[in-house]
Amino acid sequence: MDVFDKFFKQFAWKFPKGYPDMNNDQDVFLLESLIQGLGVDFKFDQLLFEVEDSSVKKNTEQAIDFVIKNTSKGFKKQSDSQRLGNPEKVSPEEVQQIFKEIFKVKDITVHGPRSGPNPSGKFDMYEFETEEFGPVRIILSGGANAGEKYEQDFVTKAKAAAGDSNEFLPADLKTLYDALGIDNSKLKESDIDFTGAKDTKRSLSIDGPKPIGPTISDMDIKYGNETYHISLKNKQGSGIYSGANIPWIYEKDGEIIYDSSKFDPSSGNGLIFSIFNIDSNKVTKGLNNYVNGTGNVESWEKGKIDTQKFKNLLASSLGYGYYYVREKGKGDVKVIPLLTAEDALDAVGDIKDVSIKYPDKNSKQVTIKVDTDSPTFGPSQYVVAIRNTAGKIVPLALRISKVK
Numbered sequence: 001m002d003v004f005d006k007f008f009k010q011f012a013w014k015f016p017k018g019y020p021d022m023n024n025d026q027d028v029f030l031l032e033s034l035i036q037g038l039g040v041d042f043k044f045d046q047l048l049f050e051v052e053d054s055s056v057k058k059n060t061e062q063a064i065d066f067v068i069k070n071t072s073k074g075f076k077k078q079s080d081s082q083r084l085g086n087p088e089k090v091s092p093e094e095v096q097q098i099f100k101e102i103f104k105v106k107d108i109t110v111h112g113p114r115s116g117p118n119p120s121g122k123f124d125m126y127e128f129e130t131e132e133f134g135p136v137r138i139i140l141s142g143g144a145n146a147g148e149k150y151e152q153d154f155v156t157k158a159k160a161a162a163g164d165s166n167e168f169l170p171a172d173l174k175t176l177y178d179a180l181g182i183d184n185s186k187l188k189e190s191d192i193d194f195t196g197a198k199d200t201k202r203s204l205s206i207d208g209p210k211p212i213g214p215t216i217s218d219m220d221i222k223y224g225n226e227t228y229h230i231s232l233k234n235k236q237g238s239g240i241y242s243g244a245n246i247p248w249i250y251e252k253d254g255e256i257i258y259d260s261s262k263f264d265p266s267s268g269n270g271l272i273f274s275i276f277n278i279d280s281n282k283v284t285k286g287l288n289n290y291v292n293g294t295g296n297v298e299s300w301e302k303g304k305i306d307t308q309k310f311k312n313l314l315a316s317s318l319g320y321g322y323y324y325v326r327e328k329g330k331g332d333v334k335v336i337p338l339l340t341a342e343d344a345l346d347a348v349g350d351i352k353d354v355s356i357k358y359p360d361k362n363s364k365q366v367t368i369k370v371d372t373d374s375p376t377f378g379p380s381q382y383v384v385a386i387r388n389t390a391g392k393i394v395p396l397a398l399r400i401s402k403v404k
Helices: 003-014 025-037 045-049 054-070 092-103 146-161 171-180 268-275 280-292 307-318 341-348
Strands: 083-085 109-111 125-130 134-141 192-194 219-223 226-233 239-242 249-252 255-258 322-329 332-338 350-357 366-374 378-387 397-402
Touching (some): 025 280, 054 134, 146 192, 146 226, 249 280, 307 341, 341 366
Parallel strands (some): 226 322
Antiparallel strands (some): 125 134, 239 397, 350 366, 378 397
């Protein structure tokens, strides 16, 4: 019996299948921990998340350089040599056309997140064969998602319809222009600008809402002496805030630990942890239980929250100085004026209930549900989710979404 047989015979009971499933993040994490426990500095990251064929990887690096040199779409190199940055959010259809033209290829295979050879949990991979470089696999990061495509299509439709009578407009444009008091027959295509490609990231603040119309706008309409800032959201467009990775909870020597010296309660994710009184020790314990498959299953418990700070935080994410336009059904929208600080606070409404669930042996996520009653949106719910977004355990990231 060789050393591997002895190793797996000793530790097979720790794995649900009796052996480590390399497609299961928990199994991989446990296997790494066991090997590291033997004094071996070992990680599967490169084995699992990089393209196996080194020649394809080299081809891809060269192909990405070629794309950047031969297009004017603002593509950028990324730290991952397989990724092509797309800060201008060129649509997937146009990206494929660009690849076909500059590489003179006919067929492109698109692998969605975590499918085929694509290691990305978020972005598509474009695989095709080139005469000059051979087979390549390019991950397009930062491209237009479904929400951004909705924005682009809406603005394209508005530009195409400029100058028509309001009565002949599609229902969504007619609803918007009726709410704004715009006579579309007086609009020219040049009066309508797509502004959604710019960086709209903004910091949350417990000081409450600020005027952010030009920042949040996806579509600007110049009409008379006014410029109307429009924020467009499709039915799934609920993201409010995505924070950076959480630095005070991390893995060391196969164990998830909480380092209180890295916790800053005054800003960013630390501020949100403070507002919700999130117990980092319970988070850490739950993640270790998930890794080891031990402990109890956590239940929902009443959350302790600084309601006024959280209301101000949400209102600051909304801001004011624009019209919030949300898809409510196929071909129609709801138009909500968020023109003043009071409008933003009313949109949040009153916080009615807060509940929290910590990680456990079956879950690696912290989830907080916040129910509100809004004069603007009616009964609403916000979710704070804290988890790793790449299928691993750590680092954790924090996201706030409006789900109802």
